[in-house]
Amino acid sequence: MSPTVALDGMGGDRAPAEPVRGALEAAEAGVHVILTGDSQALRRELDAQGHGGGKLIEIVEAPDVIKSDEEGARAVRAKPASSLVVACRLLAEGRARAVVSAGNTGAMMAAATLHLRRIPGVIRPGIAVVVPSARGPVTLIDVGANADTRPEYLPQFALMGRIMAADVLGIPEPRVGLLSIGEEAGKGSELVQAAFAAMDGTPGFVGNVEGRDIPKGLVDVVVTDGFTGNVALKLYEGAGEMLFSEIRGTFERSLRGRAAGLLARPLLRELRHRFNEETTGGAFLLGVRGLVVIAHGNSNGRGIANAIRLAARGVGEGMLEAVEAGLAVPVDA
Amino acid sequence: MSPTVALDGMGGDRAPAEPVRGALEAAEAGVHVILTGDSQALRRELDAQGHGGGKLIEIVEAPDVIKSDEEGARAVRAKPASSLVVACRLLAEGRARAVVSAGNTGAMMAAATLHLRRIPGVIRPGIAVVVPSARGPVTLIDVGANADTRPEYLPQFALMGRIMAADVLGIPEPRVGLLSIGEEAGKGSELVQAAFAAMDGTPGFVGNVEGRDIPKGLVDVVVTDGFTGNVALKLYEGAGEMLFSEIRGTFERSLRGRAAGLLARPLLRELRHRFNEETTGGAFLLGVRGLVVIAHGNSNGRGIANAIRLAARGVGEGMLEAVEAGLAVPVDA
Numbered sequence: 123m124s125p126t127v128a129l130d131g132m133g134g135d136r137a138p139a140e141p142v143r144g145a146l147e148a149a150e151a152g153v154h155v156i157l158t159g160d161s162q163a164l165r166r167e168l169d170a171q172g173h174g175g176g177k178l179i180e181i182v183e184a185p186d187v188i189k190s191d192e193e194g195a196r197a198v199r200a201k202p203a204s205s206l207v208v209a210c211r212l213l214a215e216g217r218a219r220a221v222v223s224a225g226n227t228g229a230m231m232a233a234a235t236l237h238l239r240r241i242p243g244v245i246r247p248g249i250a251v252v253v254p255s256a257r258g259p260v261t262l263i264d265v266g267a268n269a270d271t272r273p274e275y276l277p278q279f280a281l282m283g284r285i286m287a288a289d290v291l292g293i294p295e296p297r298v299g300l301l302s303i304g305e306e307a308g309k310g311s312e313l314v315q316a317a318f319a320a321m322d323g324t325p326g327f328v329g330n331v332e333g334r335d336i337p338k339g340l341v342d343v344v345v346t347d348g349f350t351g352n353v354a355l356k357l358y359e360g361a362g363e364m365l366f367s368e369i370r371g372t373f374e375r376s377l378r379g380r381a382a383g384l385l386a387r388p389l390l391r392e393l394r395h396r397f398n399e400e401t402t403g404g405a406f407l408l409g410v411r412g413l414v415v416i417a418h419g420n421s422n423g424r425g426i427a428n429a430i431r432l433a434a435r436g437v438g439e440g441m442l443e444a445v446e447a448g449l450a451v452p453v454d455a
Numbered sequence: 456m457s458p459t460v461a462l463d464g465m466g467g468d469r470a471p472a473e474p475v476r477g478a479l480e481a482a483e484a485g486v487h488v489i490l491t492g493d494s495q496a497l498r499r500e501l502d503a504q505g506h507g508g509g510k511l512i513e514i515v516e517a518p519d520v521i522k523s524d525e526e527g528a529r530a531v532r533a534k535p536a537s538s539l540v541v542a543c544r545l546l547a548e549g550r551a552r553a554v555v556s557a558g559n560t561g562a563m564m565a566a567a568t569l570h571l572r573r574i575p576g577v578i579r580p581g582i583a584v585v586v587p588s589a590r591g592p593v594t595l596i597d598v599g600a601n602a603d604t605r606p607e608y609l610p611q612f613a614l615m616g617r618i619m620a621a622d623v624l625g626i627p628e629p630r631v632g633l634l635s636i637g638e639e640a641g642k643g644s645e646l647v648q649a650a651f652a653a654m655d656g657t658p659g660f661v662g663n664v665e666g667r668d669i670p671k672g673l674v675d676v677v678v679t680d681g682f683t684g685n686v687a688l689k690l691y692e693g694a695g696e697m698l699f700s701e702i703r704g705t706f707e708r709s710l711r712g713r714a715a716g717l718l719a720r721p722l723l724r725e726l727r728h729r730f731n732e733e734t735t736g737g738a739f740l741l742g743v744r745g746l747v748v749i750a751h752g753n754s755n756g757r758g759i760a761n762a763i764r765l766a767a768r769g770v771g772e773g774m775l776e777a778v779e780a781g782l783a784v785p786v787d788a
Contacts, residue, residue: 255697256697256700256701266636269636269642269643269644269645269647270644270645301686302686303599303602303681303682303685303686303689309602310602310682311602311603311682312602312603314602314682332685332686332689333685333686333687333688333689333690333691333692333693334689334690334692334693334696335693336690336693336694337690337693337694337696337697337698338693338697346686348636349636349643349644349647349683350682350683350686352636352665352666353634353636353665353666353679353683353686353687354666354686354687354690355666356636356665356666356667357666357667357669357670357687357690357691357694358666358690358694359666359667360666360667360668360669360670360671361670361690361691361694361695361698362694362698363667363670364588364589364670364671365670365694365695365698367589368589368726369702369723369726372722372723372725372726373719373722376722378718378721378722379718379719379722381718382715382718382719382722383719385711385712385714385715385718386706386712386715386716386719388711389705389706389709389711389712389715390702390705392705393701393702393705
């Protein structure tokens with residue numbers, strides 16, 4: 123049985139058109155989607171995109187919208203009837219098994235912490251994302267939930283990232299590296315040196331890795347603070363975009379290039395697909411009591427649909443339960 | 456008149472063959488190079504590479520070698536007769552105008568600080584490197600001189616990086632961005648927020664930039680702490696290498712690919728050249744009283760020659776004097 127996923131119908135730069143497109147694509151693949159937002163606007167968009175009224179898409183009214191530049195925590199308190207908050211509440215109330223939004227990341231974190239709460243024992247939630255490498259997908263955590271990180275967060279990020287790599291990507295016994303600026307144990311900032319010590323005994327931990335080891339795919343999970351992780355993620359995406367764009371430009375500038383481009387285009391498109399955030403669709407917010415997927419703000423319908431599928435896969439694989447089992451402490455601890 | 460550059464003849468993974476190759480290439484271009492190291496080994500290598508005994512290459516004996524895995528400061532104290540330390544001393548003694556090494560970065564920093572000393576007023580030296588972007592070269596500083604950074608270092612890194620961008624790259628009025636995880640002033644870690652405030656009034660400062668803005672080339676100089684900068688540099692280089700390698704693999708896997716590859720190869724090679732660290736050849740250690748260029752440990756002869764040319768350009772443009780003028784404080788300050 124396919125799970126029900128709540129989708130923030132007004133989240134992202136291209137809402138509601140692209141969330142609706144994504145919902146339709148996911149519904150065709152059998153996922154039950156609840157769209158939140160201005161129900162008239164959503165209905166209109168569904169009609170415009172030729173939705174025949176199938177049972178797999180439902181709408182829940184949410185008149186407010188949180189914009190991408192609003193301060194997250196404040197916006198969540200001020201707008202309880204926003205599409206993002208209502209989607210989170212559907213999950214908290216058990217009407218959905220996962221929530222997806224391409225909207226304000228800070229608001230999503232605030233809404234998830236407020237309405238779903240942290241898993242007992244989790245110090246701080248972390249955002250995990252899947253990036254490509256020469257040897258297959260690499261899970262990078264934290265990519266921005268915490269701008270400032272304490273050493274003791276990192277072993278928990280490692281555990282959560284490892285469960286995600288195992289359950290969502292199907293990697294048996296994922297290997298975990300701590301992002302640093304030298305391979306030896308003593309290398310790195312004070313934070314990383316303390317984190318290295320704190321990581322002692324963490325399952326799968328193999329030691330420090332460097333920036334170049336992410337594209338190399340030296341380990342399956344790379345653990346880092348949210349500042350470095352966010353810089354790394356955006357740089358990695360940007361490097362790929364820049365390079366493909368430069369290659370396209372090179373191919374356009376000469377007759378030889380145009381001939382090469384004609385032959386190479388489908389091959390490069392396939393390769394680029396791997397480098398595109400839309401192939402994974404989104405990031406998991408891990409450490410809260412519910413499956414939360416944050417999609418790119420500029421996601422198109424395909425990206426949203428991938429994010430929904432990612433959420434559905436997480437539900438199907440029992441990822442939340444695995445994280446809870448791996449990290450939960452007894453209530454009286 | 457071309458300047459004299461001291462070159463660590465035993466520095467790097469491929470010494471002495473590649474340093475000697477680089478010295479020969481630079482000498483052909485008119486740079487006077489003093490090679491330091493085991494003089495017999497260097498002489499033998501020069502002979503093997505067909506050096507006719509021109510006047511532009513000199514050898515200064517230095518029997519010891521600092522290995523790449525030695526702790527820098529300790530190695531510099533223990534091995535005053537190493538090729539790296541002797542090369543630095545040639546600069547300190549005025550026999551050379553710049554020093555280049557592909558050896559141990561930590562040792563180079565320690566030797567430079569010990570024998571050249573910091574420019575008065577400079578809190579901490581920083582390592583600046585030039586990386587490619589869609590809009591031309593971007594100067595990134597610090598890429599690893601300081602694993603832990605205090606906010607007040609960053610305005611100095613900005614000033615030094617800006618002088619390098621202007622003098623070495625010829626960029627008029629370089630624009631400076633502070634690497635963060637959001638464009639707004641309040642975004643980022645506590646360090647970056649404090650640095651943002653400290654950057655107030657720094658010439659050319661335009662505000663925060665994100666990881667993706669490096670490949671985009673949004674600004675000419677990107678300022679960051681040595682930890683984030685080192686991760687970013689290695690990730691950026693690694694992303695380029697991985698992608699070109701994946702493209703090559705794609706071209707090899709089908710008949711269509713092989714045909715495309717035949718046409719595309721020279722175009723991609725040219726593009727790759729921009730993405731290769733050997734096009735810039737090295738990083739400047741800025742903030743010490745001498746021009747110090749650190750080349751990649753795995754540099755080939757071309758890379759070493761480029762590093763020597765980079766050093767010679769810095770000398771020719773009076774970069775050191777510009778940094779001193781920009782940062783020096785009166786002795787009684």
